[in-house]
Every structure is written in structure tokens, then in C-alpha cells.
Amino acid sequence: MDFSKGHGTENDFVVLPDLDVRLDLTVPRVKALCDRRRGLGADGVLRVAKAGALAEAGVLADLPDGTSADDWFMDYRNADGSLAEMCGNGVRVFAHYLLSTGLETRDEFVVGSRAGGKPVVVHSAAGPLGEVTVDMGKVRDLGSSAATLDGKVFNGIGIDVGNPHLACVDPHLTAASLSALDLTAAPGFDPGFFPHGVNVEILTRIDSGAVDMRVHERGVGETRSCGTGTVAAATAALRHEGADSGEVIVRIPGGQVIVSLSDGRATLRGPSVLVASGTVDDSWWNALT
Ligand SMILES: N[C@@H](CCC[C@H](N)C(=O)O)C(=O)O
Numbered sequence: 001m002d003f004s005k006g007h008g009t010e011n012d013f014v015v016l017p018d019l020d021v022r023l024d025l026t027v028p029r030v031k032a033l034c035d036r037r038r039g040l041g042a043d044g045v046l047r048v049a050k051a052g053a054l055a056e057a058g059v060l061a062d063l064p065d066g067t068s069a070d071d072w073f074m075d076y077r078n079a080d081g082s083l084a085e086m087c088g089n090g091v092r093v094f095a096h097y098l099l100s101t102g103l104e105t106r107d108e109f110v111v112g113s114r115a116g117g118k119p120v121v122v123h124s125a126a127g128p129l130g131e132v133t134v135d136m137g138k139v140r141d142l143g144s145s146a147a148t149l150d151g152k153v154f155n156g157i158g159i160d161v162g163n164p165h166l167a168c169v170d171p172h173l174t175a176a177s178l179s180a181l182d183l184t185a186a187p188g189f190d191p192g193f194f195p196h197g198v199n200v201e202i203l204t205r206i207d208s209g210a211v212d213m214r215v216h217e218r219g220v221g222e223t224r225s226c227g228t229g230t231v232a233a234a235t236a237a238l239r240h241e242g243a244d245s246g247e248v249i250v251r252i253p254g255g256q257v258i259v260s261l262s263d264g265r266a267t268l269r270g271p272s273v274l275v276a277s278g279t280v281d282d283s284w285w286n287a288l289t
Contacts (some may be wrong), residue, residue, distance in 0.1 A: 001280040004097055005040065008089030008272050010224035010254025014042045015097050021049050021057035027081030029288045033280070034079035040280070043220050046090050047075035048097065051112040066110065066117025066137075072098055073112035078219025086115035086162035088134060088227020088268050095120045096130035096272035115162025123269075130272035136161060136228070139235050139266050147200045148188035149216075150181050154202055157236045161266070164194050164218070165232035167201045169240040175212040175251075178204060183214055183222040199226060201233045203250075210249035210256075211237045224254030231266045234259035 001023070004015040014033055016023060025047060033039045052069025054060045063069060074094045076087045091111050098104035099122055110117040116137060123131040142158030147166055156168030166189060187200040203213040213233045215226040234248035238261060245262045257270035 001282055001285055003280055004277040006093040006274040008092045009252055011089040012042050013044050013046050013090055013093055014040050015046045017048045019049055021053045030077045030081040032288050043079050043223050045077040046094050064116045067112035071110045071112045080219045082219040084163050086113050086228055091118050091134045092132040092272040095122050095132050096125045099125035100274055128274045132272055133267055133269040136231050136266040136268050145190055145193045159232040159235050161228040161231045163228050164198045166198045167232040167236035169203055169205055169236050171205045173204045178212050183216050187216050199229050201229045203233045206237045206241055212251045225252040227268055230257050231259050
């Protein structure tokens with residue numbers, strides 16, 4: 001089974017080309033593949049196939065809004081094997097992978113996701129280093145909520161970026177005090193407010209057009225970056241300043257991205273790196289049930 005490994009601001013993924021949709025991405029297999037000791041190690045898995053082929057195979061019950069049968073579809077799984085609707089860093093790596101392998105020749109196209117079609121512009125994809133802008137679509141305010149983390153309460157805003165986020169701006173935080181927070185344990189949150197779990201972002205207020213953010217991801221744990229999370233963070237940071245549109249540089253432990261918000265929609269621009277390609281032993285994979 002062929003694979004590639006890549007990351008977007010160090011949020012890393014195993015990319016699985018599966019154009020005939022033959023792979024059964026069971027929870028044990030995805031967990032093993034993402035395990036950093038017994039597998040390849042990754043925050044998530046990106047299966048590469050056309051949306052129509054996934055629908056014919058029964059992986060998709062129907063084609064999500066803005067997605068046609070002939071669009072490439074990013075079939076995303078978290079490291080714990082759970083499904084998630086969208087992965088902002090993953091879409092950049094996915095688009096870069098398509099061009100680097102010649103599966104796609106256009107610089108502008110739609111990547112399908114369970115959160116709908118995501119138009120991308122690939123600014124560069126020559127070799128291992130890429131740069132991609134993703135139209136992340138609508139960003140929806142879910143109202144106020146709070147997270148408990150490292151013995152502290154962080155007030156924030158629930159934000160739907162296709163997947164659920166709780167973005168907490170702490171105006172007293174500095175980059176240094178943010179980096180000192182202990183994010184090893186899953187943050188506490190209101191399960192009534194987030195019945196399907198939530199990705200939690202802790203961030204500083206905007207300073208010189210930028211924020212610093214860390215994230216604890218649903219289905220993964222703390223990651224070096226979360227693309228949908230940076231969109232949620234930028235939305236909350238602008239809201240904290242009394243604005244609902246603008247451009248925010250979001251600095252995460254794995255690098256930085258640029259989020260632009262206007263009329264309730266977001267774009268995300270950032271890097272993609274393709275690190276390696278290889279093969280997974282089929283007998284190892286098949287033995288995982
Ligand atoms: N890292 C991703 C988000 C992946 C899904 C998330 N963990 C969830 O369960 O919603 C990103 O870059 O957006």
C-alpha cells in the first residue's frame with residue numbers, strides 16, 4: 001500500500017492514494033498507522049480518491065454541498081480513527097500532493113470534504129515545499145462557552161468551521177505564558193454545548209496583526225497546528241477587538257498561517273511540506289482488524 005507523509009505547519013498526515021477505494025480505514029488500522037511508535041506516526045490520515053468513487057463504494061452517503069463526483073475528495077480521519085468534517089492544514093497538503101504526483105494539473109480546483117467543497121489556489125508545489133490558499137467557506141458563531149485547562153477557566157466562543165471549535169482569547173496571555181500552559185490533558189468543556197466533542201484553541205489577543213495560539217484537537221490531542229483552529233482563533237481574536245473582518249497572522253508552535261475573514265467567510269493561506277513516500281506492508285495492514 002503506497003503512502004506519502006506530509007505536514008502543514010507541522011500538523012502531519014499520512015496520505016493514502018486509493019483511487020479505486022479499496023482500503024477499509026477501520027479504527028484499529030488508522031490508530032496503528034498514526035501511532036508514532038508502532039506505525040508511521042501522524043495526526044491524521046488523508047485518503048485520496050474522487051468523490052464519486054467514494055460515493056459508489058458507500059464511504060460517502062451522498063456528495064456534500066459544493067462537491068461534484070469528479071472532484072478530488074479528502075477523506076480525513078483523526079489519529080484516534082474518528083471521522084472529522086474538515087482539516088484545513090490537510091487540504092493544503094492534499095492539494096500539494098495532487099500536483100506533485102501529477103494527479104492534478106490545474107493550480108485552482110475544488111477539494112471535496114465532509115464540510116463541503118473547498119476551492120484551493122496552489123501558489124507553489126514544486127518539489128517538497130508548497131504554498132496553498134484554501135477557501136474555508138462560512139464561519140459560524142455558536143455562542144459563548146468555556147474550557148478548563150491546566151487548572152484555569154478560559155472563556156471563549158464556540159465556532160463552526162465545518163468542524164467544532166472553542167476559541168479562547170485570554171488578553172492577559174503572552175507568547176511566553178501561553179507556551180508554559182500544560183495542554184497534555186484534554187481540556188474540560190460543556191458536552192451539552194459540544195455534543196460531538198470540540199477542538200480547543202487558547203490564544204493571545206491581537207498585537208500588530210498577529211496572535212499566538214496553541215490547540216488541543218478532538219481525536220488527536222495537542223498538535224503543532226490546526227488549520228480550522230487558526231480560522232476559529234482569528235475569528236475570536238477579531239471579535240475580541242470588536243471586528244468581524246480582517247486579516248490575522250496566526251502563530252502556532254509549528255509555524256504561521258494567514259487567515260482572512262470577510263462577510264462571514266474565511267480563507268487560509270499557508271505552507272505544505274511533502275516529506276517522504278513509501279509503501280506500507282500489506283500483511284501488516286491486513287492483520288489489523
Ligand atoms: N488538524 C485539522 C483538524 C482535524 C480535525 C479535528 N481534529 C476535528 O476532529 O475536528 C485542521 O488542520 O483543521
